[in-house]
Amino acid sequence: MRKQNIFYALFFLGFVFLVFRNWFLAPQIIGGDWPYLFDEMLKDYSFFFSLWNPFQGNGFGGMVPFYSLGVFHGFTVFLSQTFHITWSIAYKFSWFGLFIGLSIFSSMYLLKTVLPRAKFWQQIFASMVFSTNTYILMVVSGGQMGVALSYSLAPLVLARFIKLIDHSVASNKNFQFFPPIAGSRFGGTIFNFQLALLAGLVLAIQVMFDPRIAYISMIAVAIYMILNLKKNILNTFSPLEALARWGYLILNTFIIPGFVAVLLHAAWIIPLMVTRINPIDILGDAYAGTGIVKFLSFASFSQSFSLLHPNWPENIFGKVGFMKPEFLLLPILAFTSLAFVNKLKDKQEKLYVLFFVFLGITGAFLAKGANPPFGGIYLWLFTNIPGFVMFRDPTKFYLLAALSYSILIPYSLFKISSRVSSIKYQVLSRKIGIHDAYYIIPATFLALWIFLINPAVFGQLGGTFKKHDVPKEYVELKDFLYNQNKYFRTLWVPRQQRFSFASNIHPSIEAEPLFGTRSAEMIAKKISGEQEKSLLSELSVKYILIQYDSLGEQFLEDRKYSEKQRMEYEKELDAIPWLKKIQSEKITVYETPFKKDHFSLDKAGKISAITINSMHYILTVSIDKPQYLIFSEGYSPYWVLKKSQETIPSRKTKNGLNSFWLDQKGKYKVEISFSLEKFYNYGRIISLVTFLTVIFFVLLYFLRKKY
Numbered sequence: 001m002r003k004q005n006i007f008y009a010l011f012f013l014g015f016v017f018l019v020f021r022n023w024f025l026a027p028q029i030i031g032g033d034w035p036y037l038f039d040e041m042l043k044d045y046s047f048f049f050s051l052w053n054p055f056q057g058n059g060f061g062g063m064v065p066f067y068s069l070g071v072f073h074g075f076t077v078f079l080s081q082t083f084h085i086t087w088s089i090a091y092k093f094s095w096f097g098l099f100i101g102l103s104i105f106s107s108m109y110l111l112k113t114v115l116p117r118a119k120f121w122q123q124i125f126a127s128m129v130f131s132t133n134t135y136i137l138m139v140v141s142g143g144q145m146g147v148a149l150s151y152s153l154a155p156l157v158l159a160r161f162i163k164l165i166d167h168s169v170a171s172n173k174n175f176q177f178f179p180p181i182a183g184s185r186f187g188g189t190i191f192n193f194q195l196a197l198l199a200g201l202v203l204a205i206q207v208m209f210d211p212r213i214a215y216i217s218m219i220a221v222a223i224y225m226i227l228n229l230k231k232n233i234l235n236t237f238s239p240l241e242a243l244a245r246w247g248y249l250i251l252n253t254f255i256i257p258g259f260v261a262v263l264l265h266a267a268w269i270i271p272l273m274v275t276r277i278n279p280i281d282i283l284g285d286a287y288a289g290t291g292i293v294k295f296l297s298f299a300s301f302s303q304s305f306s307l308l309h310p311n312w313p314e315n316i317f318g319k320v321g322f323m324k325p326e327f328l329l330l331p332i333l334a335f336t337s338l339a340f341v342n343k344l345k346d347k348q349e350k351l352y353v354l355f356f357v358f359l360g361i362t363g364a365f366l367a368k369g370a371n372p373p374f375g376g377i378y379l380w381l382f383t384n385i386p387g388f389v390m391f392r393d394p395t396k397f398y399l400l401a402a403l404s405y406s407i408l409i410p411y412s413l414f415k416i417s418s419r420v421s422s423i424k425y426q427v428l429s430r431k432i433g434i435h436d437a438y439y440i441i442p443a444t445f446l447a448l449w450i451f452l453i454n455p456a457v458f459g460q461l462g463g464t465f466k467k468h469d470v471p472k473e474y475v476e477l478k479d480f481l482y483n484q485n486k487y488f489r490t491l492w493v494p495r496q497q498r499f500s501f502a503s504n505i506h507p508s509i510e511a512e513p514l515f516g517t518r519s520a521e522m523i524a525k526k527i528s529g530e531q532e533k534s535l536l537s538e539l540s541v542k543y544i545l546i547q548y549d550s551l552g553e554q555f556l557e558d559r560k561y562s563e564k565q566r567m568e569y570e571k572e573l574d575a576i577p578w579l580k581k582i583q584s585e586k587i588t589v590y591e592t593p594f595k596k597d598h599f600s601l602d603k604a605g606k607i608s609a610i611t612i613n614s615m616h617y618i619l620t621v622s623i624d625k626p627q628y629l630i631f632s633e634g635y636s637p638y639w640v641l642k643k644s645q646e647t648i649p650s651r652k653t654k655n656g657l658n659s660f661w662l663d664q665k666g667k668y669k670v671e672i673s674f675s676l677e678k679f680y681n682y683g684r685i686i687s688l689v690t691f692l693t694v695i696f697f698v699l700l701y702f703l704r705k706k707y
Contacts (some may be wrong), residue, residue, distance in 0.1 A: 008120055009120075010634035012124045012127070016131070016132070018457060019098060019132055019137075019453070019456045020465075021459070022055055022459070022496055023096045023465075024624075025321055026468075028088050028469075028470065030551075031141065031142075031143055031462065031463035031465070031468065032141060032144065033144050034503070036498050038478050039086075040482050041659065042081070043528040047162075049071055049073070050613060051271055051615060051674060051676055051680040052615045055253045058174055058509050058514060059507040059510075060509070060634030060656070061507075061633040062634050063271070063275075066393075072094075072149075074368070077090075079093075093220045095145050096140075096145070096464075099148045102153055102156070103136070103154035104154060105156070105683060106152060106155040107130035108125075108127050109156055110126070110158060111126040112156035114159075115411065118410065118414070120415055125409060125445065126410045127406075127440065128449060129410075130406035131152075133453075134309040134407075134452075135395065135399075135401075135402060136151060136313040137309075137312075137707060138309045138313075140463075141461050141465050143463060143488040147212075147213060149209040150207075150213035151399055154213060154216075154220075155406070157200055157214070157221075158197075158204050158224075158403060161199050162167075162221075162224060163199075163223075164192070164199045165225055165249065165252075166453075168195075169245075183201070184534075193252075194697050194698065194704075195252075196252050196253075197694050198266075198694075198698050198699075199262070200257035200260025203217075207261055211390070213399060213473055216397060217399070220359055221253065223355065223362065225250075227355050229249065253571070258695060260690065262686065265687065266683035266686040267680055267683035267687050268680075269683065270683035271678070271679045282630050290370070293378070293382050293392055294375075297378075298369040298395065299369065299394070301330075301365070304364040306327035306328050306331055307327065307398070307402065308327040312463055313315060313456075313465060314462070315462060316559065330409065330452075333408075333413070333445070334357075334412060335357060335405065336416065337353050337357065337408045337411050337412045337413075337415070338353070339351075340412075343609075356403070356404045360401050363400025363404060364401050366381075366397035367397040367398045367400075367588065369395075370392065370394075409445070413442050417440070417441040420440065466575065471499060471550045471586070473585070473586045474499035474550075474587070477501060478501035482506075484506075485505070487598040488506060488540045488541070488543070489507050489508065489539050489540055489542070489545045490502070490509070490542070490557070491511060491514075491536065491545070492510050492511065492544075493511040493520075493523055493544060493545065494554070495512055495519075495547070496547060497547040497551075497554070498553075500545075504611070509539070509541070520568040520571070521572055521687060527544070527576060528576050529581075535655040538596060538632055538657055539594075539632050540594060540632060541600065543589055545587060545589050545590070546570055546573070546587070547571050547587040551565065570584075579591070597609075600630045601621075601628070602627050602634070604625075605621065605622055605623035605627065607619055607620070616671075616674070617672045618669065618670075618671055618672075619672065620669050622664060626664065628660065629641070629661075630659050631659065633654040634658075635658050637650060638650075639658045639675070640672070640675050643671075643679065646670075
């Protein structure tokens with residue numbers, strides 16, 4: 001049996017390598033939303049992420065609503081710099097490799113949690129369904145690795161909460177309002193507390209990668225808790241006792257783990273609380289109303305029910321594929337598990353099967369969004385349920401269907417195989433030369449799965465699955481910009497390309513969001529306008545560039561690259577007399593006459609600046625008359641200037657930047673800082689203390705479990 005399991009493991013690892021081979025073999029992973037970073041850009045990144053990000057706000061700088069993912073990015077940079085390994089190897093290991101490893105491990109862990117007697121080949125199939133279905137393949141091909149890593153943790157999160165709920169329910173049967181101090185470790189209360197801390201820790205890690213996926217995972221937890229309450233509490237105890245036990249279960253399941261997760265993310269939550277910024281509201285305000293939900297509801301119910309991503313396999317936004325009827329075999333196989341429920345003697349196993357059946361139906365229904373049937377229900381949820389505003393794109397609810405099918409399909413395969421092998425097919429056995437039909441069904445499913453995702457197997461997927469090279473023109477441009485030590489910005493028309501270079505002293509901005517238009521003619525008029533010239537001067541825009549669209553992502557006509565569109569931008573900018581064209585090959589570069597720095601004065605004077613970090617600067621200012629000091633970052637009332645014992649708040653300029661009134665002539669030192677930095681530091685201390693405390697109790701939990 002052990003040799004057999006080794007064969008299964010090697011086969012599965014070979015299959016995984018075949019599907020994700022470009023991640024291992026290509027020099028760089030390029031595609032979708034996955035950013036490309038030159039080695040020189042990594043020097044601006046720190047293990048401790050910054051509260052104020054200079055790259056936010058279209059290069060003006062700004063706070064990030066959810067920036068805990070920056071911790072993990074900083075960790076990857078730390079690995080690269082500390083161990084002197086190339087950036088591509090670092091991110092392949094800590095992002096893409098971690099996704100593969102976590103999705104395999106956590107899906108197997110969930111199956112073993114709910115089906116302890118599951119065979120190894122069932123675990124393999126659970127992992128195969130969860131880590132290589134069409135939904136997650138489209139996510140990772142699009143480079144959405146934050147979503148992918150959070151997705152890969154979902155089975156582990158669900159498994160830990162199932163363990164917590166099951167143990168809490170078991171201890172609830174001997175529930176006492178004041179459990180005895182002596183004997184049985186507080187009636188199981190301490191053990192439940194340790195389980196709750198562990199659940200809170202894995203939830204916090206999932207939130208770090210993507211809060212939306214964590215939200216969906218907790219929906220699955222809530223569904224399981226409700227089913228468990230009905231089975232083990234509401235049908236067993238009186239209403240008053242049931243209410244008390246319900247409260248006890250909610251405390252263990254949601255309040256303690258949720259409190260732990262919040263404390264672990266205090267570094268970014270506390271500044272948002274101080275500013276009264278609700279990150280969920282920010283996500284919702286970007287597209288008001290339910291119209292965007294209807295637009296983004298690409299999946300039909302038949303597609304979501306069949307675990308078929310609507311954009312499979314091209315993954316082109318808005319291009320919805322036809323329903324592929326062969327995918328209907330997946331829900332048929334998954335829900336075949338219901339045929340075995342009534343004969344189960346193990347009531348807990350029956351509960352698990354019914355839970356995952358309900359979870360699959362719920363996920364399929366929500367993933368279709370506003371589409372029939374009953375699309376109005378999703379719109380009502382989007383409008384009325386707190387947090388649902390994050391799901392303008394309903395396809396993220398495919399996670400629930402993936403969790404369901406990754407458990408139900410291996411379960412059904414085992415039950416069907418056992419039933420088939422128990423029947424003596426003498427004729428069949430002689431014909432195919434076997435004595436046991438046990439493995440016929442799993443082998444058939446394996447062939448079906450390979451057929452369903454054959455575009456991935458045969459290397460036909462795009463995005464991160466397709467090999468791309470870094471154009472030498474962008475390497476040369478990077479060298480040209482990097483070798484200039486003075487501060488300036490670059491303006492890309494209409495948008496920058498993924499290979500464009502940017503740094504803390506050379507931020508990049510894009511013309512389309514800056515001027516609110518993509519028209520070549522209108523952008524040229526905006527650039528040459530007096531008000532816009534003043535803005536570009538204050539922003540110290542030294543170069544205006546038109547990208548070389550090497551991947552055919554920007555200048556498109558009927559989804560095909562159009563050189564004509566690109567030439568229109570060059571023609572319009574050529575007509576602006578004060579722009580000096582210094583390069584006209586694949587990347588067109590114009591030089592402007594603007595010479596202002598990161599800090600400037602509105603009148604005569606001198607400035608010398610030292611950058612501590614993106615939230616802290618020390619300046620030496622010499623002026624002969626009172627005037628404004630201009631700080632060319634996006635305005636925030638939390639930027640302050642300290643001069644001796646005086647604190648001067650920022651004032652918003654007409655161009656939306658920061659300015660500070662200096663009312664004394666002379667030469668003196670000033671300090672400009674982001675005042676929320678202290679709250680960020682407080683939160684970081686709280687997060688660290690919470691993390692160490694949780695780790696201590698988790699270690700106690702595993703030690704107790706061992707002995």
